[in-house]
Amino acid sequence: MSFLVQCPQCGHRSVYEFRFGGEVKQRPAPNASEAEWTNYVYTKANEAGVQKEWWFHRSGCRQWFQAVRNTVTNEVQESFFPGDTT
């Protein structure tokens, strides 16, 4: 594993500078059903293809961001800070 991850702030950097934060998921509402919570906590889509993920630039700007990555080719297609509207 030696691909490059594009930090929206620092640009293309070695994947070893980052912490992987898992798939981006919608957190259920507080009163959601047990099934919804169980699904949120334990089930992963584990996509063989393009998925949206959390990444943390641990050895860089120390920011969390989201990236769209193809898990088969490890190509990071885009990345952004959530909430950024630009």
Added chain:
Amino acid sequence: MSCPKDKITLEFNGKPVTARPGDTVASALYRSGQRIFTRSFKYHRRRGLLCLAGKCPNCLMNVDGAPNVRTCITLVRAGMRVTHQNASPSLENDWLSVVQHFDRLMPVGWYYKTMTDPRVWHTAEPFVRKIAGLGTPPSPDAVSGNYEHAYRHSDVAIIGGGPAGLKAAISEAENGRQVTLVDDQPELGGHLRYTKIAEAALPELVAKVQTLPNMQVLNGSYCFGLYEGNLLGIVQPRRDPDDAERLIHLRAGRVVVATGAYESPLLFPNNDLVGVMLSTGVLRLIHLHGIIPGKVAVVIGQSPLVEPVVADLREAGLQIAATVAPKSVVRAIGKKYVTRIETRDARHACDLVVMCGHRIPDAGLLHQAGARLEWNAGKGAFIPTDLPAHVSAVGQVTGESLSAAATLPPVLDPASKRAFVCLCSDVSSQDLANAIDEGFDHIETLKRYTTTTMGPCQGRMCQLPAIGVCARQTNHSMAETGVTTGRPPNPGVTLGALAGARHHPTRRTPMHYEHEAAGAAWLDMGEWKRSRYYQSPMGASEKQCVEQEYRAVRERVGLIDVSTLGKLDLKGRDVGRLLDHVYAGRFSDLRPGRTRYGVICDEAGIMLDDGTVSRLADDHFFVTTTTGNLDFVLQWMNWWLVGTNWDVYITNLTSGLAAVNLAGPNAREVLKPLTDCDLSTAAFPYMACRVAQVAGAEAILMRIGFVGETGWEIHFPAESGPDVWKAVMEAGRKFDIKPFGIEAQRLLRLEKRHIIVGVDSDALTNPFEAGMGWVPKLDKEDFIGRSALARLATQPPKQKLACFIMNEADLPEDGAAIMIGGQLAGRVTSARFSPGQGKAIGLAWVPAETAREGAEVQVRVRGRVARARITEKAFYDPDGARLRM
């Protein structure tokens, strides 16, 4: 560079050998008369120089303590110590060579067939271990030299410094790109160094490369892997003993593979005799080292490969006894060295056999990176196609100007016990045929069963002949048979180069040297150094020292350095909101000047970390985390803040602040003269916090009690660390204050039943089982883990963390089994000898119904079963009266 008058002396098996500058170890030894360089892996057959290119297993020796060094590409250095491997007593007379006469007893797959019974393996193992393998690894305590890692970037990386690589490098550099040129030979030039090609002008190319400013040349360095994102692994061996062996991580925008083609042997019986060499090996000896390796040669080869070789050998003064076609060779003959070649219609006496062998495009890097290898019968080679993006190839590696050396699959029956396909593991064509008959008829299973292509040459010498034999025996074409998967590293890499420099970062607290002066025995906690306990000048045992520290805290006063705690400063209007969300407890209602214990759970309700939260002002909080979890907590808080627009600013003050815990009945008296803060319980009650001066430093004081005594945790600027420490110790002198370490602290807290998250809890522990059901505030509308914790609150836990006390002083080890009625029922998480109780005490996971006052359990104490009793309350001051004094 070579000045013939210069002489270099190295040592071979303890005897001096004279070399010329520019010599490799192998050429120097050859010139001195050495012909046998190695003994083979299985049969201990004599092996001599074959490729002279660092591609075969025949010249591996121990150089300056490093095993399996390819001596034919290692330049000589004065004082080098070279020894042979895998032969005893000597290369010339190796008693294990008798093994080859018993080869019937060692059929292909011998291990799998013989070592089926564990008892057999048990008996055979010591013997097998002794004779198997090639080199001897250096002993673990031998000084192993320097290793380092380097990180480089360039626009283009060119792998291979032959004519195609040199031209590509020059053109890329002239187009303004930053270029790195990597070549594994001692000098640039590739095959131009030892063959005559009219159009090439090597000196000009090399001179040009060396003058271009945007060109970096790594010669004598080999590239062992091309990884995703165009990351190249390159090893730059040490040039002299003081140099470091360097692993270079090179990231390149584009990679141009110009690794050329190498030659691999033809298949006939006794093709491994000393004196049977590859044509390129012979030409290297002649043109690079001025050595004519024989008088009368037989050249095996076919047109158009054979003619230029014959012309070159004649010009060098060799007599050519015959030129024979590969398919007419019956066998080579010779005892120690080759003396004859037998063909179908003649015998030719000779002292050198020159094989014009198969030309193999050196496509390993391309194959690793995902290229396909496609059979081309005319070129007699697998040619790389479908190269990945940003990777290209030039020169002979693309198949350019190659032609077949012999028909493949072989037309004749190739099965012979002495026609060696794999020189590394002594696998003959007969062995391959037998393995195929046994059902290993796919090239990948054939490889694994016979270990062909898995030795030091990594398939360079044997892959093509093996595919040929496999294709022929299975009646398939070469294309159908295909190649085995190429994987890095290839060639092999020393473990030292991969491990790199042994740099372990060490973090020292601001008071480190005070502890050192006080005789600290150190404990490594992650990167931190902490005092385990303080050794006594009187030579007391660790147990006695810890007990003295313990007594100081319980009876007088003690001081511990807690600077390693994570320390976070949180400012902003919404900090309370964030803490309410991230912690299971409630903090938005915490009044300024108060401190509260906090636990972080994940969404599954599992305890992740604990610490204190102090409110210094309405919009200002100070949070501590455990030593190991700071990074996690900081990232966790920041993650939950993403996209919220909350007004929260988090500053990590862990390194900026020192911290101590002053505790014991006299703590107040010690601290009083050092601060203007009113320390009376009325003004500064338990679980309060203040900002005040302590010994001249601005400090945050928290009245908390991990060890169970009246005490203050004091945080102050790191630069004041030693001053404050000294001032407190000085003020405590009349109370006989003692510094205490982690061991005493763990004992003190255990008596108070204070758990350590990550020691007493694990990755499945929720607060209810840990006896901290009061922590989660389920009436908060939402927080992390609320859903899971609300559910857990209604389900009685199956197991609980409980205190136990034993009837004796002997300690169970951490993790020791708890038994009930002879059945495994739980485990010990912490146990210490309690001087207060005079017995061993601890925390353990037990079944929930057992976690009640007075329940009897058994604890395994190093193989023996001892009795223990469960207690519900803390052993020391269960109501916390002393904390509030």
